[in-house]
Amino acid sequence: MSDGADRRLHPGTIALRFIKEAPQTILALPAAMAFSSKSGLTNALYLAAGLGVVLLALKWLVWRRFKYGVGAAEIVIESGVLNRNRRSIPFGRVQDVDIERTFLARLFGLAKVRIETGAGGKDEGLLDSVSLAEANRLREAVRAGRAGAGPASSTEEVAAGPAARTLFAMDPPRLILFGLFNFSLVYIAGLFALLQTFDRFLPFDIYDPARWVGLVDDYLPARWTFGAVAAVLFVAAALGAVAGMLRTVARDYGFRLSLEGERLRREQGLFTRKEAVISRRRVQLAQVSGGPVRNLFGWSGLSFQTLGAGTDRGGHQSAAPFATRSEIAAVLAEVAPLRLPPPPELVQVSRRHILRKVAGTLVPALAGIAILSYWLPFAPALLALLPLLGVAAALERRFHRYALADDLLFVSRGVWRRRLWLIPLRNVQSLSLSRGPIQRRLGLATLAVDTAGASMINAPRIVDLRGPAAEELAAEISRRRAQASGRKSGTER
């Protein structure tokens, strides 16, 4: 029919899709019928069987009309039953070949192959699904094709070949430990939701605040002994820990990050085995994340922000979710020019950050107390807590630091969720200095660094630098960045 597209997806795909979609399509309509009319269960079953046959035939038709192939310089995908679509993806444009295996797919020995071109679209080249051997063959073929057709810089990929080196892996004990840190209170909230649903069976009204307040006096001597309350809390905490553990094990079981030539490859997952490939050149910046407890024991996580649409959390690719500092340093060493900063190198932002922060939170806090005192006579006593705002602001400043070292910018921020960004200056897309009204009065400025693939909430910002320091830092970043890219593109100009 056409050159190139000479292969079909694995026939098991038909069964896989059928199983996936059957419950909603086949059962929904007859079930609705059985409920609404009195025609009985048998008719509904006939209808379900009929629908099943039609659906199966449709799936077969879709499978029959889907063809793909690997040509000399491109991947060709033909699809569509009525509207025929022929897509060709040149090897040079392929950024990643991801292989994903859901639990169901693993039962059938299948894998989903996603060919990413970084064009921003979601399903640029989706082969759902082929056999695992075929998926690996495709990846090798694309890689070989890229090496042949791609730019000169990719010749080293061929030289490196398939020799993979593990950079980071998590063994089961590490995973269990990680799970303990992933203690999740979401499940306790879930427990409360359950209580709410079944509250008519409970001997008390959970929405009666007087009850809650009075509980301590009335019930403590009687049924609700201190031990009982402690036991309930303990059970809730244990549930949270177990839930967090299960989630972590399911997601990160057998986590492995390895280096193959120019590519980092990550495998993870217990039920759904996921695999992702990150090109080293596409790494825009690294982020080390942690928390007070985690950091106390010397653990933190490492993720990379990559260019283009990733399959994982909007361009943020986890590289080592739970690792020691030296393990992180070892991974970073493979992705030049990233490295960890020596601790004393980072400096704090202006002291006035505390003032600004307090000025920003004081007014809402005062308003809140004023409103509360309308109902609660003891609310003005909350004024005594106001100094805590200052403490919180001071704490925030303590963990908000930055440094410019050679060709890297370091920014750290957050008390509970600690994040450290490592930003190669050559990946800075733009800088902006902003000064709000309060900041102008205090002579402060915020420097935001924009990079490719950054998300709104997770972008590095240096908040409340002294005005001149901010200007100087921005100018210095500009200067060094221009120098670095000038060196790099010197031959092109």
Added chain:
Amino acid sequence: MENLTLVPLDRGLLRLMHTRGALAGCFLLAAAAVGEAWVDRLVELPFGLLIGAGILVLLYLAVLAPPRRYRAWAYAMDSDELQVRRGVWTRVQTMVPLDHVQHIDVSQGPLERAFGICSLVLHTAGTLHSQIVLPGLTRATAEGMRDEIRSRMREEPA
């Protein structure tokens, strides 16, 4: 970068801002007039309260606000980067390295055309400010800047 001279935008932008402010103000005034007629049936309000407020807002939007906003805009360009300053309430100063620009637009809306100005839009690979808009340039300036930036752009996004 420090010794760069900041260039103000074309006066056409100021006229455009006045016009836009007047349009928005008139729209609000019309809404206030409708509101006045409607509220009058429900509660007793001093006559002309809403309309009076509407007129004040119109005056602010059309006459008072534009000059300050216009004066807040400025730009500077050297061989490595473009700097744009804007904002009255929150002052923002954005610096874009020219070699990281992905593509450039010169755009002109109907109102802009009436005042003989256009906007230069730089698209970067960054996600926070993927578009840096510089309004209020004459077509000649905008096209000159575009050609200048185009010669600085790198072939491949790094």
